[in-house]
Amino acid sequence: MSDVTQFISKRAQSRTSSHFANVPSDKPPAGFKPHPKPLLLSYGTPNDGFFPIDSIDVNLVNFPFEHQSKGGHLNGSASEPKANGHAKEENSNSIHIARHTKTPNSLDLSRGLQYGPVPGLDPLLEFTKEFIAKTHKPAYDDWTSILSTGASDGLNKACDAILDPGDVVLVEEFTFSPFLRFVNNVGGVSVPIKIDLSSDSNGLDLDYLQNLLDNWSKEYPNLPKPKALYTISTGQNPTGFTQTIEFRRKIYKLAEEHNFVIIEDDPYGYLTLPKYDASRFSSNNKVDPAELKNNLTIEDYLFNHLTPSYLELDTTGRVIRVETFSKLFAPGLRLGFVIAHAKVIDVIKNYAEVANRGASGLAQTVVNNVIREHWGGLDGWLNWILKMRATYSHRKDLLLHSIYQSDAFKKGLVDVIDPKAGMFVTFKVKFLDPAQGKIAADEVIPTMKQLLWKIISHGVLVVPGYNMTVDQKFSLERSNFFRLCYAPLNNDDDIIESGKRLTDAVLEFHDKGNKF
Incomplete structure (x- = not known):
């Protein structure tokens, strides 16, 4: 293995870890023996007896949107208070988090509400390692994980770990734009990489990337060669593209040849989606959430779909x-985690000690105990993911079906890319594609802005692709699309209606000569 420290920023390498209440770091005197039951007069940690919360009951559902199901709890709660307002009915779908517990791998409030270790509380931290070992185990041994306060915090810390001022990061031209601020925060430079927006694409344009790397000094003579590539490799945000394993091998080979780090952002990757199937739909497209069955085993999902x-x-x-x-x-x-080489995780931990000190203990306690106690651990968590996958798959297909049935689609005015994972659909406005020769590249964004006002007036909100660019000028010719997200809508009726309103707005805009 190469020396991983070559990737770590000078700023991150300069940090050390210490705490004023730690025991002396020098060698103890001869004959010293630690006391078996030391009493703490050092750390400023209030005894858990001071905590005003004695216990928490967390009521859970069996599947997503159970509260909307005919057989579910329509009021949105798995159990309701009794008439006297005190005790709750017995509920098998709840977990009780007490002040103290002796259950292995469970967290109680004495730990969850207390100051905790910066890397994370041990039970949940260990779970993240178990999870990765089963789903995405690295091809080397010296790896580990650290908890973060969500993915954005993890991305910010990854940038701090490897980027010095002036270092270059390659970024997909349409991307999760807050990442650009994380790069800027440490003095890095973001350089866009072209995305191939054809329907069978892997997202990143491999030929463009390889040519750029091979001719870097000609294209960017004043910038050093890239230090990293940032990619949302599965269910890409905003386009929804997913890179195949064969494609990833080629990208990784480029990373070795040109010696850069890959920052892989994967908030959506476990939500794999089957291809749209029109035969599933009839005149009544709505489905009771209870009827959305997962048809995969864990093994089939891990080996054939993930x-x-x-x-x-x-x-x-x-x-x-x-x-x-x-x-x-x-x-x-606000809970996530980062997986990397142990030396990289160590510098991320040192940064966390001077930044936000780590993730919420209560959040860790709730997630850990729901997974370990209610769902039974790793396989239970994977089964919940499969239920989520079934719901997302239905929502995706329902939105696509609504668009496919529209006059705008049938007239060839719009197209959509059926995503293989995640929660985003690329909705392309075909008559605003400069490649057709009907509109100049510099007119795409002004016209798309007018179309956006038309869409808003029809009562639906979408994200224009140009709002998620690294460099709008670089991406002018490929900015004739909107990002659609089928995650936030309440029910099937809203999903169907959103597709109708969207396509009606586009058709009206086109018929008025691309005018509001």
């Missing part, structure tokens, strides 16, 4: 993978 991570190709410690519980559990818990 796209391998760059971690699984990594033999040199050059991949930093950022994950989150946001899309699979709940975003408001």
Whole structure:
């Protein structure tokens, strides 16, 4: 393995870890024996007896949107208070988090509400390692993980770990734009990489990337060769593209040849999606959430449906993978984790000690105990992911079906890319494609802005591709699309209606000569 420290920024290498309440770091005197039961008068940690919360009951559902199901709890709660407002009915779908517990791998409130270790509380930290070992195990041994306060925090810390001022990061031309601020925050430079927007694409334009790397000094004579590539490799945001394993091997080979790090952002990758199937739909397209069955075993999902991570190709410690519980559990818990070589994780930990000190203990406790106690551990978590996958698959197909049935689609005015994972659909406005010769490249964004106002007036909100560019000028010719997300809508009726409103707006705009 190459020396991983070559990738670590000078700023990150300069940090050390210490705490004023630690025992002396020098060698103890001869004859010293630690006391078997030391009493703490050092750390400023309030005894858990001061905590006003004695216990928490977390009520859970069996599948996504159970509260909307005919057989579910329509009021949105798995159990309701009794008439006297005190005790709750017995509920098998709940977990009780007490002040203290002796259950192995469970977290109680005495730990969850207390100051905790910066890398994360041990039970959940160990779970992240178990999870990665089963789903995306790296191709070397000296890897580990650290908890973060969501994926954005993980990405920010990854940038701090490897980027010095002036270092270059290659970024997909349409991307999760907050990442650009993380790069800027450490003085890095973001350079866009062209995306291939054809329907069978891997996203990143490999030929463009290879040519750029081979001719870097000609294209960017004033910039050093790239230090890293940032990619949302599965269910890309905003385009929805997923890179095949064969494609990832080629990218990883380029990373070795040109010696750069791959920052793999994967908030959506576990939500793999089957191809749209028109035969599933009839005049009544709505489905009770209880009827959305997962038809995969865990083994089938892992070996035949889950796209391998760059971690699984990594033999040199050059991949930093950022994950989150946001899309699979709940975003408001602000909980994620980073997987990388142990030396990289160590410098991320040192940064966390001077930044946000780590993830919320209560959030860790809720996630850990729901997974370990209610779902039974790793396989239970994977089964929940498969239920999420079934729901997302239905929503994706329902939105696509609504668009496919529209006059705008039938007249060839629009097209969509059926995603293989995630929660985003690329909605292309074909008559605003400069390649057709009907509109100049510099007119695309002004016209798309007018179309956006028309769409808003029809009562639907979408994200224009040009809002998620690294460099709008670089991406002018490929900015004639909107990002559609089928995650936030309440139910099937809203999904169907959103597709109708969107396509009606586009048709009206076109028929008025591309005018509002």
